[in-house]
């Protein structure tokens with residue numbers, strides 16, 4: 022009954038369930054008083070009818086923070102450590118966290134295409150996080166199995182508002198029209214798949230970053246041996262001439278032309294041996310997408 026109350030999607034529903042709770046526990050007023058005075062006076066912070074109006078990316082509880090805090094406490098052991106020990110313990114936890122993040126970025130960029138068979142995902146495969154994909158495909162099941170059509174009153178824009186991702190009625194329109202979900206439909210949070218401290222905001226800034234990276238490539242090329250030089254040239258060819266590398270799906274396997282192939286992703290596409298996932302005409306693309 023308590024969980025039902027917390028999971029009330031709209032205020033009217035919440036009020037009805039609250040009345041029910043009050044009636045059920047009329048004989049145990051101390052219990053009802055506790056719930057009301059300790060918890061429900063701040064219902065806006067945890068009842069879905071209110072939290073569904075906030076962009077929280079799925080972080081509606083403090084579980085993640087508590088989990089990380091717990092890991093840090095275990096690593097620190099006693100609270101009375103030498104500064105250097107404490108520093109090293111925190112550094113170890115942060116390094117571990119960074120490695121996990123990089124691994125998850127990598128998984129997201131090399132997502133296995135057959136997990137998302139519908140062609141409407143073609144524009145965003147490899148450009149948004151795996152978790153965002155899972156959330157969108159769960160929402161898509163509401164359309165196919167839950168009977169939510171393109172009536173927004175049934176999905177209530179909840180996923181759009183709380184996660185910045187296409188909600189059920191929007192997905193149903195994509196399905197109906199046969200269009201691809203555009204990359205712009207996902208909030209930037211889901212497209213951050215690298216450890217760069219900032220995203221370039223202008224072409225000039227991007228040009229500068231490009232030159233720094235290219236200078237780095239040249240310096241690396243000049244300083245390394247023949248084997249590594251071959252690898253560097255191969256990597257560059259994957260970008261400049263994808264059709265000449267094994268990472269590219271041959272044109273004849275593709276139904277149509279499409280946006281530039283993403284490194285690695287096309288290998289997965291090739292391995293899937295499925296023409297279903299051929300990249301379609303794209304209308305939108307990320308400025309960093311290659």
Ligand SMILES: [Zn+2]
Pocket residue numbers: 173176177178179181188189190191
């Ligand atoms: Zn909707």
